Amino acid sequence: MGAAGAPDDGGMVIIGAGQAGLQVAESLRAEGYGGPVTLIGDEPHAPYHRPPLSKAMLCGDADEAQLTIRGPEALERKGIALVTGVAVASVDRAARCVRLVDGRTLGYRGLAFATGSRARPLPVPGAELEGVLALRSLDDARRIAAALEAAGRVVVIGGGFIGLEVAAAARKHGRAVTVLEAADRLLARVAAPPVSEFFATLHAAHGVTLELDAAVTAVEGAGGRVSGVRTADGRMHPADLVVVGVGIIPNTELAQACGLECDRGIVVDACARTSDPLVVAAGDCTARRVGDGLLRLESVQNAVEQGKSAAAALLGKERPFTAAPWFWSDQYDVKLQMVGLSAGHDRVAVRGSVAGQRFSVFYFRGGDLVAIDSVNRAPDHMLGRKLLDKAVAVTPEQAADEGFALATLVR
Numbered sequence: 292m293g294a295a296g297a298p299d300d301g302g303m304v305i306i307g308a309g310q311a312g313l314q315v316a317e318s319l320r321a322e323g324y325g326g327p328v329t330l331i332g333d334e335p336h337a338p339y340h341r342p343p344l345s346k347a348m349l350c351g352d353a354d355e356a357q358l359t360i361r362g363p364e365a366l367e368r369k370g371i372a373l374v375t376g377v378a379v380a381s382v383d384r385a386a387r388c389v390r391l392v393d394g395r396t397l398g399y400r401g402l403a404f405a406t407g408s409r410a411r412p413l414p415v416p417g418a419e420l421e422g423v424l425a426l427r428s429l430d431d432a433r434r435i436a437a438a439l440e441a442a443g444r445v446v447v448i449g450g451g452f453i454g455l456e457v458a459a460a461a462r463k464h465g466r467a468v469t470v471l472e473a474a475d476r477l478l479a480r481v482a483a484p485p486v487s488e489f490f491a492t493l494h495a496a497h498g499v500t501l502e503l504d505a506a507v508t509a510v511e512g513a514g515g516r517v518s519g520v521r522t523a524d525g526r527m528h529p530a531d532l533v534v535v536g537v538g539i540i541p542n543t544e545l546a547q548a549c550g551l552e553c554d555r556g557i558v559v560d561a562c563a564r565t566s567d568p569l570v571v572a573a574g575d576c577t578a579r580r581v582g583d584g585l586l587r588l589e590s591v592q593n594a595v596e597q598g599k600s601a602a603a604a605l606l607g608k609e610r611p612f613t614a615a616p617w618f619w620s621d622q623y624d625v626k627l628q629m630v631g632l633s634a635g636h637d638r639v640a641v642r643g644s645v646a647g648q649r650f651s652v653f654y655f656r657g658g659d660l661v662a663i664d665s666v667n668r669a670p671d672h673m674l675g676r677k678l679l680d681k682a683v684a685v686t687p688e689q690a691a692d693e694g695f696a697l698a699t700l701v702r
C-alpha cells in the first residue's frame with residue numbers, strides 16, 4: 292500500500308470483508324486472476340457467517356471459531372491480502388484509488404463494493420439507553436448473548452426474521468419475551484399471511500407474548516438503563532433487555548460520495564456491474580435492476596451469487612445472477628426455507644400438514660408458480676428451486692396433492 296498521495300497498483304481492491312467481499316476475492320482466484328487482491332474490512336474479524344449470530348450463537352449452540360468462513364492463513368494461501376479493522380474513507384474513481392481512514396492509499400485496476408448494511412436505528416426517544424441493542428455483527432451478538440444471561444424480561448422490537456430468531460433464543464434461555472410488531476402480522480415485509488400466521492401460533496405456543504399493531508413510541512429507563520418500552524396505546528412493556536430488529540440500511544454512502552448511482556442500494560445490473568466499467572458491487576449494499584424496477588435482497592445466496600458475478604465482471608466476463616432468490620430461518624425446531632418472491636400472489640396451495648409443522652405454501656400469480664415457503668420440508672424447497680429456475684408449469688391442484696410427485700415435472 293502506498294503512502295498518502297502515492298497510490299501503487301493494488302490490482303483488485305474489495306471494500307468490505309463480509310460474505311460478498313470474500314466471495315469476490317475467492318472467485319477472482321477461481322476465475323484465474325493472478326494479480327494482487329486486497330480485501331479491506333472495518334471489523335476486527337476475518338470474514339464470518341452472520342446467520343448463526345441470531346440462531347446457534349444466541350442459543351449457546353455454537354462456538355465462535357465455527358463462525359469464521361475463511362481465516363487469515365487460508366486467505367494468505369490464496370494470495371488474498373486481508374486488511375481488518377480499517378475502514379475505507381473515500382474512493383477517487385478518476386485517480387483509481389481508495390483512501391483508508393489511517394491515511395494509506397491503494398490504487399486499483401478493479402474495485403468491488405461489498406459494504407453490506409447496518410441495523411436501522413429505532414427512531415424514538417430512549418433508543419440510546421443502556422440495555423437497548425441491535426444485532427448485525429459478531430460484536431453485537433456477543434453483547435446480546437451476555438445480556439441474555441442476566442435479563443429476566445426481554446422485549447424484542449420488530450417481528451421480522453432477526454427479531455423472531457432472537458425471541459426463540461431468549462425463550463430457550465427461559466426469559467420472559469414480548470415481541471412488539473408495528474404491522475398487523477409477523478414477517479409482513481418478507482412472507483405471506485399463511486406463514487405469518489404459522490409463526491404467530493408457534494411463538495405463542497412457546498410462551499412468547501406477541502403484540503401486533505404495536506407501534507413503539509419511546510424506550511424508557513432509569514439511571515441510564517432501559518426499564519421498558521412504551522407503545523402508542525400508552526402501555527408500558529417492562530424490559531431489562533430490548534433487542535431492536537427493525538430492518539437494515541444499506542451502506543451506500545461511500546459509493547454515493549464517489550458519484551455512483553444509488554437508489555436504496557448501489558445500483559447494479561444482473562452481472563453486478565455499476566455504471567463505471569471498473570467498479571462492481573455485491574451483496575446487501577446493492578439494488579439490482581430487474582426490468583423497470585430495482586430488487587433488493589438481503590441474503591447469503593445474494594451475497595455469494597452476486598460476488599461470483601462481480602468477480603467475473605471485473606475480469607470482463609458476463610455471469611448474470613438470475614436464479615430465484617432463496618432464504619432460510621431457524622426458530623425453535625422449525626426450519627423455514629423460502630424460494631422465489633411471493634409479493635403480488637393471487638392464489639396459494641398448501642402441501643402437507645400445517646398442524647403437524649411440516650408443510651409448504653406454493654404461491655401463484657396469474658397461474659404461474661412464483662414462490663414456495665417450506666416449513667420442515669427441505670425436499671420441497673430443493674425441488675422448488677428447480678421448478679422456479681426452470682419456470683416449470685405447476686398447477687395449484689398438483690401442488691396441494693401429496694399423491695402427485697412434483698419431482699416428475701423436472702425430469
Ligand code: FAD
Nearest residue numbers: 307309310311333341342378379406407574575589590591
Ligand atoms: P456484510 O456481511 O454485512 O459485510 C459487509 C462488511 O463490510 C461488514 O463487515 C462491514 O462492516 C464492512 N464495511 C462497510 N463499510 C466499510 C468500509 N467503508 N470500509 C471497510 N469495510 C466496510 N441471510 C440468509 O440468507 N439466511 C439467514 O438465516 C440469515 N440470517 C441472518 C442473521 C443475522 C443476525 C444477520 C445480521 C444477517 C442474516 N442474514 C441471513 C443476512 C446475511 O448474513 C447477509 O445478507 C450477508 O451477510 C450479506 O453479506 P455482505 O457481504 O453483503 O454484507
